[in-house]
Amino acid sequence: MNIVENFDLFAPRLINKQELLSSGHRACSGCAEVLAVRLMCKALGENTVIASATGCMEIVSSMFPTTAWQVPWIHVAFENAASVASGIEAGLKALRKKGRIDDRYIKVVGMGGDGATMDIGFQALSGAMERGHDMIFVCFDNEAYMNTGIQRSSGTPMGASTTTAPAGKVSMGQKTWKKNMPEIMVAHEIPYVATVCPSYPLDFIRKIEKAKSIKGPSYIHCFSMCPTGWRSPSHTAVSIGRLAVETGVFPLFEVEHGHYRLSPDMPKKLKPIKDYFKPQGRFRHLTPDEIEVIQERVTVEFRKLAEKAKFLKTGNE
């Protein structure tokens, strides 16, 4: 029996019922990112401190004097969620050692969007990961600056139309390939790197739980479909996430101490990327030739990943 297909049956038994991101926040309807943050909180549990970057999740969850957060949460600025998290980790470590706070294990988590992770916050993240803090950083990647109005980032995929890389008579939209952030994090030789998608909640939760259990820095890259920015109906958030995985555009995998593993949710045979592009307005302008160029790249990139999973697997697999 497919767990994801029968999610209603399994969810109550497999997923923490506690909501640490409460309802009443101001996210757009159909936002996959807020669903992902909810799942992340369920997996982390209450002994968590979150440092958030400026962005959609900060704006929708913390409108003063209200808050949606049931866990300790701090927002400082756009580019420094990882540095703030690293400081919290250092502070809590010192206080625990000196017996000034109770002895419980607390996981510190930094979170930000693709801009806060891959562009403006890149240096802070690299520094925090390199220093080996016991923390998780989660990038909620909706592939553009959605909070400011759908401007392109280095996470925007080739061919997507955004407000600063629009499709036009002489432009196909984004002209560069998406920055491969998970591989950059793997190159930091941190203990754990994984990709997740809220359309696969059990895989998602398992990976967050694993990151939580690992001592040292972990990086989670989360595919966060944005109906507003991707020009798709709000009911498509979950299905488009599924298509991203099924076409290999966003493969689910994890890298533990340098060993690659594809998620069991990855299909044996990938669907063509046009299936993924079709429900999204941001790719509507692409010609079959342009789609073919992107298809080739996706195929090659997935093959590279599959090779790594084959040759850089753990000893017991």
Next chain:
Amino acid sequence: MGKRIGMEVAVAVAEAVGLCNIDMAAVYPITPQSHIAEHLSDLVANGQIDAEFVTVESEHSAMSAVIGASGAGARSYTATSSQGLMYMHELLPIASAMRLPITMAIANRAVSGPLNILNDHTDIMPQRDSGWISVFVENGQEAIDMSIMAFKIAEHKDVMLPVNVNIDGFQLTHMVEPFEMPSQEEVDAFLPPFVPHATLHPAKPVTMGAFAMSDYFTEIMKAKDEALLNSKKVILDVWDEWAKMFGRSYKPVETYKADDADVLMLTMGSMGETAQMAIDQLRGRGVKAGLVKLRLWRPFPHSEIKAVLKNVKKLIVTDRAISFGGPGGPVFSEIKSALYAEASRPLIYNYIFGLGGRDVAVGEFVGMVDKVLADTKNKAADTYEFWGVRE
């Protein structure tokens, strides 16, 4: 009892901070601050202080990390200078808005361009409106004393604001000076443990750094202004307490031979001692000159400034920074604004000098006083001039 020692001032500042039972420090190297970072990391490496030393990849992350640690309830410290302070700039008003009692040493240095590593006050002046308590020190002893007192002021329940201690780069940081270093027992008796108001701990979850629009923003700004204004009482109390314990007293505004002076000179930071020698020289010639030293920059000591300047005819304000295309030096415009509503106020002359490490010698101050006294038609009053500039 503290002991009398000779030491490089930057190293002594790190020693003094080491006596304050800090929990965490995050510092990024920059000349002329680096000796503070290096010596602090030595103290941690040798187990002399029990703290986490986070070797961040930038000053922006240094301030971010101390904000995080302070939010978690840890006594947190950083130090920087010049470009590093400019890089932190974005975060300074956030730290004060969150009411985090971070303390920071600033080894004052010229801001680029052109690149220059030497002393002036162009780095701290753009941070003026960040909502931090800001003090300037004149010598090594003061740098030590202010560094320790900064924690007590910042963490006081009626303050809960960050504090920066301005120590002139090289002119002070790299000087070997004699001073009295308090003992650990004395600092322990003076400085109580940090009891934070709210912390990032799951035992009692809080949200820090929330998003506020026009319906709350103005009220939050007013609250911050009131907090900074109200901090003055605590600053004075803590300085008094220090005087009682250690015999060294500090005031927001200090004077030297000012009571009968016809002309007063106003300085901030390390040049005060040089100016003092100039006053002695002038007095030797029968010139009735005196000195005013401004120690507390924020909250600005309006009443004290008014009191010491109320009878003087001419005032020279020295500035080691300039507001380009504006009223002159930042200290000058502050003093003018403080005196505007007074019934009698002095003629004010503004000299901008000592930029990018250019030497500030006794003769410079003497020359300024002579020039101002010779200006019988008051032509140069109320304007600014670059002193000693080649044209």
